[in-house]
Amino acid sequence: MADDMSMTPTRDDFAALLDEAMGGRDFVEGSVVKGIVVAIEKDFAIIDVGLKTEGRISVKEFADAEGKPADIKVGDNVEVYLERVENALGEAVISREKARREEAWTRLEGVFGKNEPVMGSIVGRVKGGFTVDLGGASAFLPGSQVDIRPVRDVGPLMGKEQPFAILKMDRPRGNIVVSRRAILEEARAEQRTELVSQLQEGEIREGVVKNITDYGAFVDLGGIDGLLHVTDMSWKRVSHPSQVLAVGDTVKVQIVKINPDTQRISLGMKQLQSDPWDGVEEKYPVGSRFTGRITNITDYGAFVELEAGVEGLVHVSEMSWTKKNVHPGKIVSTSQEVEVVVLDVDASKRRVSLGLKQAMANPWEQFVEQHPVGSTVEGEVKNTTEFGLFIGLDNDIDGMVHLSDIDWAVAGEEAVARYKKGDMVKAKVLDVDVEKERISLGIKQLGGDPLANETYRKGQTVTVTVTEITSGGIEVKFGDDDAPVTAFIRKADLSRDRSEQRAERFAVGDRIDASITNIDKGARRVSLSVKALEMAEDKEAIEKFGSSDSGASLGDILGAAMREKANKE
Numbered sequence: 001m002a003d004d005m006s007m008t009p010t011r012d013d014f015a016a017l018l019d020e021a022m023g024g025r026d027f028v029e030g031s032v033v034k035g036i037v038v039a040i041e042k043d044f045a046i047i048d049v050g051l052k053t054e055g056r057i058s059v060k061e062f063a064d065a066e067g068k069p070a071d072i073k074v075g076d077n078v079e080v081y082l083e084r085v086e087n088a089l090g091e092a093v094i095s096r097e098k099a100r101r102e103e104a105w106t107r108l109e110g111v112f113g114k115n116e117p118v119m120g121s122i123v124g125r126v127k128g129g130f131t132v133d134l135g136g137a138s139a140f141l142p143g144s145q146v147d148i149r150p151v152r153d154v155g156p157l158m159g160k161e162q163p164f165a166i167l168k169m170d171r172p173r174g175n176i177v178v179s180r181r182a183i184l185e186e187a188r189a190e191q192r193t194e195l196v197s198q199l200q201e202g203e204i205r206e207g208v209v210k211n212i213t214d215y216g217a218f219v220d221l222g223g224i225d226g227l228l229h230v231t232d233m234s235w236k237r238v239s240h241p242s243q244v245l246a247v248g249d250t251v252k253v254q255i256v257k258i259n260p261d262t263q264r265i266s267l268g269m270k271q272l273q274s275d276p277w278d279g280v281e282e283k284y285p286v287g288s289r290f291t292g293r294i295t296n297i298t299d300y301g302a303f304v305e306l307e308a309g310v311e312g313l314v315h316v317s318e319m320s321w322t323k324k325n326v327h328p329g330k331i332v333s334t335s336q337e338v339e340v341v342v343l344d345v346d347a348s349k350r351r352v353s354l355g356l357k358q359a360m361a362n363p364w365e366q367f368v369e370q371h372p373v374g375s376t377v378e379g380e381v382k383n384t385t386e387f388g389l390f391i392g393l394d395n396d397i398d399g400m401v402h403l404s405d406i407d408w409a410v411a412g413e414e415a416v417a418r419y420k421k422g423d424m425v426k427a428k429v430l431d432v433d434v435e436k437e438r439i440s441l442g443i444k445q446l447g448g449d450p451l452a453n454e455t456y457r458k459g460q461t462v463t464v465t466v467t468e469i470t471s472g473g474i475e476v477k478f479g480d481d482d483a484p485v486t487a488f489i490r491k492a493d494l495s496r497d498r499s500e501q502r503a504e505r506f507a508v509g510d511r512i513d514a515s516i517t518n519i520d521k522g523a524r525r526v527s528l529s530v531k532a533l534e535m536a537e538d539k540e541a542i543e544k545f546g547s548s549d550s551g552a553s554l555g556d557i558l559g560a561a562m563r564e565k566a567n568k569e
Contacts, residue, residue, distance in 0.1 A: 037076045045072055055080070079103070104136030105171055117163040117183055122154065130154065132164060132178055139164070139176035148184050195224040196263050201255050204272065209249045217241050219253060219267055226265035228253060235270045235277075235309025237295050244269075276309035281345045284310075284352060289359060294336045302328045304340055304354055312352030314340060319356045321363050321437075322396040332356070363395035367439065368432040370394070376446065381423045389419055391427060391441055399439035401427055408444045408485075447480070456485070456526070458516055461533055464489075466510040469503050476514070476528065485526055489514060493529035496538075501531075 035055075039046040044056040057080065072078075111118050122141065124131040129142040141164070146154060157180075165182035168175070199205075199221075207219035207226070216229040228251075233244045245251065253267040284290065284306065292304035292312070301315040319331050332338060341358035345351075371377055379391040382398055389401040403412030410418070419425070427441035456462070456479075464476035464487070473490040493514075494501045506512070515533035519526055 033080060035078055035080050037072060037074050037078060039074060040072070045078075101136050104134060108134060108137055108166065108176065109169065109171070112166045112169050117165055118178070119161055120164050120178065121161045122158050125154075134164070134176065134178070137176060139166075139178045141178050141180065145179035145181045148181055148188065192224050192263055195222070196258060196260075196265070199224075199255055199258060199265065201258055203255045204252060205255065206250060206252050207267075209245050209247050209251060212241050212245060212247060214240065217245050219251060221265070224265065226253070226255070226267040228267040228269060232256065232266075232268035232270055235273060235275065236305065237303070237311060270309075276307060277347060277350050280310060280347050280352070284312075284342045284345055286342050286344060288342050289339060290342070291337060291339050292354075294332050294334050294338060297329050297332065297334060299327065302332050302356075304338060306352070310352065312340070312342070312354040314354045314356045318343065318354070318358070321357045321360065362434065363397045364432065364434045364437050364439070366395060367393065367397060368434060371429050371432075373429050373431060375429050376426055377429060377441070378424065378426045381419050381421055381425060383421060384416055384419060386413075386416075389416065389425075391425060393439065397437075397439065399427070399429075399441040401425075401441045401443055405430070405440075405442035405444055408447070410486075455479075456516060456519060458519060459536075460516045461513055462516060462528070463511055463513055464528065466506050466508050466512070469506060469508065471503065474503050474506055476512075487526045487528045489528045489530060493517075493531045496531045496534045 036048050037045050038048045041056075043060070044058055046056055108118060118134055120132045120134040120139065122130045123133045126140070129140055130146070132139040132141045145167075146157070151157075162180065163183050164178040164180055165186075166176065167179050167182070168177040170176075205221050207221045209217050210220045210225060211218045214230075216227050216233075218225045219228050228241075228245075230238050230241050233241060238244055251269065252272060253269055254271045255265060256268040256271060257266040258264075259266075290306055292306045294302050295305045295311060296303040299316075301313050301319070303311045303313055305311050314328075316326075316328050319328055320326070323331060338356060339359040340354040340356055342352065343355045343358070344353040377391075377393060377399070379393050379399070381389055382392045383390040386403075388403045389406070390398045391401060393399050403416050406412065406415035406419075425443060426446060427443050428445040429439070430442045430445065431440040432438075462478045464478040466474050467477050467486070468475040473488055473494065475486065475488050477484040477486045479485045491501050491503055494503065494506075512530060513533055514528040514530045515536060517527045517529045517532050
């Protein structure tokens with residue numbers, strides 16, 4: 001019995017062993033020290049760390065990271081954190097949990113310095129992210145760093161040991177920030193590099209549509225995604241990728257391009273089909289007519305699908321013969337079937353120019369067939385301008401009456417002022433230029449030019465009507481009421497007698513006789529003179545009845561001449 005007692009370790013023995021283990025080192029508060037379990041009392045382990053008194057630690061602090069109780073017994077060597085050498089009760093204040101944390105920090109700092117991943121597990125949720133246990137040290141995992149894509153349910157990841165990348169460490173503040181996403185991206189990048197190296201441009205592969213955007217679809221080629229752009233889905237126009245594909249579809253694609261720097265993969269579906277533009281010049285020769293469907297309308301024209309994958313542009317200038325400066329959407333509508341004429345084909349640029357109006361009758365050609373030059377037309381005054389009148393004609397085309405072709409006698413601006421929008425007028429067709437789309441009309445030509453024939457001649461006596469009194473003379477008109485001739489008689493020509501050369505002795509509406517002294521057809525000017533007429537009459541009377549030298553007075557001569565004239569009338 002005594003022998004058994006002599007074999008039980010005493011406190012002195014533990015002290016000797018600890019002193020031997022510690023090598024006589026000084027203890028500093030706030031450091032990790034070695035100790036020996038000397039006793040276990042209820043739920044506490046009594047630890048001798050070589051000080052005057054022992055310290056006690058809850059047995060729970062010796063549990064592993066998963067909370068499983070540790071099998072601790074008397075005599076076990078342990079490392080603890082020395083908070084205080086002695087408290088109010090005379091005991092050393094020590095902590096196994098803090099010792100484990102210090103050990104973890106030291107270990108993690110080494111890992112962080114080498115930029116290596118560390119194993120840990122997500123153990124809780126906090127504001128903005130999650131708590132991760134890194135084997136004794138607690139770290140913060142931001143929500144954005146959990147996965148490459150947002151994760152709705154983190155449940156399957158909780159408590160599972162997995163690698164993390166340390167983004168930041170601040171030991172004084174006890175802060176550690178980690179990322180699971182960085183590990184996944186690195187692994188993905190390695191996998192992507194390996195997969196890209198296995199692909200070749202021009203290769204045909206099958207894939208699954210994973211996501212659809214406005215500009216295309218992402219296709220999984222077996223661990224790596226490629227972009228199938230909307231323009232490479234079909235030779236025909238595709239407004240949105242969803243018109244062709246849906247998420248989950250299995251598609252056959254061709255690898256169009258691989259960017260070795262960015263590792264981006266461009267895919268194509270239409271490349272697996274024959275190009276409809278091959279031989280397009282033979283299929284659509286210039287001048288031929290085809291029926292197509294309007295697929296898109298823009299400010300500058302409309303696109304017409306001739307066949308799947310081949311579209312031509314009808315420029316706005318080629319849409320209508322008569323509707324100018326009108327938006328194409330007011331002439332045609334999307335999905336409308338139209339007949340077009342091929343104007344030009346450029347296979348290298350994949351362009352076909354089409355004409356919509358060329359498939360319709362040219363209204364100017366129709367007009368000249370129905371109304372040749374010299375014929376008379378009737379229409380409504382559409383607009384009056386400073387240079388003439390625009391007359392509305394058949395098929396929504398206009399003809400123009402230049403101000404010089406409105407009236408023979410009235411000045412241009414005054415003649416234009418006589419007409420207003422909406423008036424119905426008749427005019428003669430003077431000229432038709434089909435190429436320039438111009439029709440020249442004339443109103444005055446309907447009555448004929450009074451000066452163009454021999455109706456009036458120099459020396460002829462005409463009866464005129466006074467139309468205006470001016471300080472320099474009088475304005476008059478004569479001839480046909482539909483095509484009158486206007487003229488101006490100067491004061492000096494109003495009478496042979498100077499005392500009678502006064503314009504004010506006449507009134508508007510007075511009718512007087514005058515002699516035509518000159519006709520300028522080019523300038524359309526007629527000169528008149530009352531004085532010349534009086535002198536001519538005097539000369540005629542003298543020649544017929546004799547002169548004053550023969551014994552007859554001038555009064556007798558004039559009286560006889562006037563009586564003869566009265567008898568003739």
